[in-house]
Amino acid sequence: MKIPMDNKLIQKKKLRSGFTTGSCAAAAAGASTHMLLAGNILHEVALLTPKGVTLHLKIEEISKTKDSVRCAVRKDSGDDPDVTNGILVYATVRRIQGSQIIIDGGIGVGRVTLPGLSQKVGEAAINKVPKQMISKEVMSACENMGYDGGLEIIIDIPEGLEIAKRTFNKRLGIEGGISILGTTGIVEPMSESALIDSIELEIKVKKANGQEVLILTPGNYGVDYLNERLHIDIDKAVKCSNYIGEALDTAVEVGYKKILMVGHIGKFVKLAAGIMNTHSKQADARMEIFLANTALEGANLETLQKVEKAVTTDEMISILKQSGHLEGVIKRIMRRIQYYIRSRVDSDSKVGIIVFSLAHGLIGQTEEIADLLIEVENYK
Structure with a gap:
């Protein structure tokens, strides 16, 4: 008899960990070296990861010549x-x-084309920890x-050429493949x-390449x-998803003094309460x-009850338009958004914020927007 499982129980089940491309590369390199020097065949190797977990990894696709050995490890996420x-x-x-x-990248391993990453321009995109491994x-x-x-060790990921097209690598200055990643293995x-x-890496790359105004948006609507x-x-x-607080922290860390933020009212209104992770x-x-800002604008009980029952921010905006309170409410919300954003960044930073709606267009913006847009226009 099949017993139906509760969705909450499914969500709470223990999820299986995997291992990184860095672990795969290290295990394959170690196995190839052993087989080259010892002359025997290995079908499995043990790898102690930086996290302290020992992996037992299967060796595949073994091929040998007089002076070289090639093998592979299959990634399991x-x-x-x-x-x-x-x-x-x-x-x-x-x-x-x-x-x-000598350790280098071959087919499907990207090459660094822009400064700001841990590897120099022209080097293979093999991160520091995987290279050490x-x-x-x-x-x-x-x-x-x-x-x-x-010895020369060449890491290849033939499928990396296609996979790279579905990643942010090109925007990060990595072309021709993917990165060999992992800090824990x-x-x-x-x-x-x-x-x-x-997200943090993309912000750092943009700063390292001379972009003076950091442009942040949560997602595709903002783009x-x-x-x-x-x-x-x-x-x-930079698409920062729901992680607005972390994006701002990185902006401060790398020294950004000018930040332009563009977001849908459904996400950015949460910033008015100091909510810096906007995921529901x-x-x-x-x-x-x-509701709180509508009450502060002196709206009557009927309007407040309508706002309380509204499901979407677009519906709330329509109610406030009809009642004549929209302008005042948005001004209050924008002031609170600016207050909390400015609390997260350096006091001398220039921060401009645009809030929009798909149904209603531009909803609100802060005073510094005009100057920032001019600066962005200058380096288009």
Whole structure:
């Protein structure tokens, strides 16, 4: 008999962790080095990750020549939704003259084209920790075999060429493939932190490449408004999703003094209550914010009751238009949004905020918008 499961129980089940492309590359590199130097075949290797978790990884696609060995490890992202899940990460290890250990990227591993990343321009997009992991596994195999000669390690991800088209890599200055990532070697499911990391990285890259005004928008509605109404190149903007607080913190960290924020009223109204993560699971308060500010504008009980029953912000705006309170309520909300944003950034920063609605167009904006838009226009 099949017992139906409650949705809450399904949501609370323990999710399976996976392992990073960095772990795959390190395991494949270590296995290829061992097979090259020892002459035998490995079908599985143990890898101690920086997190302290030992992985037992299957070795696939083994091929050998006199001076080189190539093999692969298949990426497993666990229960985390990841475009790299199931791909093969290859490592080719070959003997070279001298005693150097050279690690580089091949097919499907991106190249850095802009400053601001941990790798220099022209280098393979293999992040610091994965590179250390690769080096550690190769050196360990060399020590075990008593080898002190030179080796070249090339990491390939053939599917990386196509996968890169579905990532933000090009905007980050990584072209020709994907990055070899991972700081712990383990992929934690529901990687909110990974999304925040990518937002922070994009902000840092834009600053490193001389963009003086940081343009933040939560999502596609804001991107469309920037493009269609303000005629701003969307590649200049950073989509910060619901993580407005984290984006502002990064802006302060890298030294941004000019910030332009464009967002839909449904998300940005939450900022008027100091809610800096605008995801509905964190907080809603849209109606409560409108209701409180409508009351402060002296609206009668009938109007307040209509606002309280409204489901969407567009509906609330329509009610306030009819009652004649919209202008006053929006001014109050914009002042509170500006107050909380300014509390999050440096006191001498210039911050401009635009709030819009798909149904009603421009809803409100702060005083500094005009100056910031002129500056953005200057570097289009």
